[in-house]
Amino acid sequence: MSKFIIQGGAKLTGEIEVKGAKNATLKILPASLLSEEELIIKNLPNIEDIKRSLELLEDLGAKVIKQNDVYRIDTKNANKTTLEPEFANKFRASIMFTGPLLARFGEVKFPHPGGCVIGAGKRPIDLFLEGFKIFGADLTVKDDYYHLKSKALKGGEYFFSNVSVTATECLMMTAVLAEGVTVLKNCAMEPEIVSLAEYLNKHGAIIKGAGTPTIKIKGVKEIRAGSYEVIPDRIEAGTFAIMAAAAKSSITIKNCNPEHIESLLSVFDKINVKYQKGKDFLKIKSSGKILPYNIKTHEFPGFPTDLQSPYTVLMTQAQGSSLIHETIYDRRLLFTDILTQMGADIIMCDPHRVVVNGPTKLNGRKLTSPDIRAGIAIIIAALIAEGKTEIDNIYQIDRGYEKIDERLNKLQAQIIREE
Numbered sequence: 001m002s003k004f005i006i007q008g009g010a011k012l013t014g015e016i017e018v019k020g021a022k023n024a025t026l027k028i029l030p031a032s033l034l035s036e037e038e039l040i041i042k043n044l045p046n047i048e049d050i051k052r053s054l055e056l057l058e059d060l061g062a063k064v065i066k067q068n069d070v071y072r073i074d075t076k077n078a079n080k081t082t083l084e085p086e087f088a089n090k091f092r093a094s095i096m097f098t099g100p101l102l103a104r105f106g107e108v109k110f111p112h113p114g115g116c117v118i119g120a121g122k123r124p125i126d127l128f129l130e131g132f133k134i135f136g137a138d139l140t141v142k143d144d145y146y147h148l149k150s151k152a153l154k155g156g157e158y159f160f161s162n163v164s165v166t167a168t169e170c171l172m173m174t175a176v177l178a179e180g181v182t183v184l185k186n187c188a189m190e191p192e193i194v195s196l197a198e199y200l201n202k203h204g205a206i207i208k209g210a211g212t213p214t215i216k217i218k219g220v221k222e223i224r225a226g227s228y229e230v231i232p233d234r235i236e237a238g239t240f241a242i243m244a245a246a247a248k249s250s251i252t253i254k255n256c257n258p259e260h261i262e263s264l265l266s267v268f269d270k271i272n273v274k275y276q277k278g279k280d281f282l283k284i285k286s287s288g289k290i291l292p293y294n295i296k297t298h299e300f301p302g303f304p305t306d307l308q309s310p311y312t313v314l315m316t317q318a319q320g321s322s323l324i325h326e327t328i329y330d331r332r333l334l335f336t337d338i339l340t341q342m343g344a345d346i347i348m349c350d351p352h353r354v355v356v357n358g359p360t361k362l363n364g365r366k367l368t369s370p371d372i373r374a375g376i377a378i379i380i381a382a383l384i385a386e387g388k389t390e391i392d393n394i395y396q397i398d399r400g401y402e403k404i405d406e407r408l409n410k411l412q413a414q415i416i417r418e419e
């Protein structure tokens with residue numbers, strides 16, 4: 001198992017480029033199944049979750065050709081409608097293939113998707129299953145597989161009882177080829193959803209309202225393919241910004257869209273982290289004392305759950321107590337136990353809330369990365385800790401951040417990857 005060995009205490013300096021958004025790419029790859037034409041994708045991040053998604057796409061019969069940084073996806077000969085557990089169990093976003101397969105072939109068979117253990121038990125897919133029924137699809141569950149079948153999908157109306165990013169995107173993709181009009185209510189509003197809708201609209205779909213709680217989709221007979229450039233990863237951008245603030249460093253984050261992390265920047269205004277933003281860059285300036293501030297994670301445009309763990313590390317350096325309220329996932333605060341082992345003063349109130357009492361000195365330790373976002377948070381903790389930290393199970397970090405060691409080392413971090 002690979003590990004990182006990180007020497008703490010380095011001041012970061014220089015520029016870092018944000019890669020393409022993982023959570024946008026994980027939707028555009030399945031969307032390639034909505035058309036028989038070739039899709040050309042630029043700015044695809046080279047990370048483990050995307051490799052898993054490409055493997056699944058190939059298993060479904062698609063041809064994937066990589067030319068430098070450009071991927072050409074040809075799904076003309078894709079004809080398989082079953083997601084094999086050997087692929088689907090490896091990542092939660094395998095569920096994103098179900099809608100496009102159902103829309104194109106009228107059928108899809110799939111196991112419960114795998115992925116990070118950040119919610120109680122298996123992360124639910126009830127909204128997907130319920131939502132598919134509005135199109136007239138029949139669902140059977142047998143031998144650990146869900147099986148959806150429909151002769152002709154018809155548009156309908158669905159109200160999401162929980163706001164879900166992937167369920168919104170999945171039903172939106174299904175509706176694009178369903179007959180008639182579909183109205184989705186209480187939708188998630190994340191930039192990745194807007195980006196997916198923009199791509200689909202450019203290639204024949206009729207989707208209105210993406211980025212608002214109500215999305216209306218008028219079904220069309222076919223979708224053309226074309227080219228798509230993956231939007232910058234807002235979570236990477238926010239993570240680097242928090243990292244610089246925690247390490248009291250000045251760095252420039254390039255190729256990002258600061259508008260996508262306004263919730264974080266508004267918090268920076270409150271906690272004395274100085275920054276300068278442009279259309280596609282963000283400069284974080286070495287700041288003085290960091291002030292404490294309570295946050296509550298929320299769907300976009302609120303404070304993203306995917307930035308909660310880095311922010312929790314930052315609050316260990318603040319002058320006072322902050323309440324971190326994680327509203328989306330049940331297990332995303334469990335990693336704070338690792339910060340406590342490093343010397344942080346954190347009190348868990350219940351599975352959704354912790355109080356972080358800062359400032360505390362952190363000390364390097366031997367640790368294991370529990371999931372993608374907790375993993376990057378531990379890297380931040382290790383960078384500001386005294387001494388060496390050894391992090392095991394870094395596959396979890398490689399799932400979401402491309403060559404993070406090499407990129408941070410260019411900022412003068414001291415990270416060694418041991419295979």
Ligand code: EPU
Nearest residue numbers: 023093119124125126127128162163164165166167328372
């Ligand atoms: N939920 C249900 N039923 C469902 C689906 C979701 O109850 O059928 C609940 C979940 O249990 C959770 C809430 O709804 O409490 C939100 O989950 P959501 O479905 O929005 O999460 P997701 O769509 O599976 C996406 C990102 C996550 C990100 C969340 C929230 C992708 C591939 N994943 O997940 O990203 O945290 O939205 O913004 O887009 C990550 O990148 O590390 C990550 C986990």
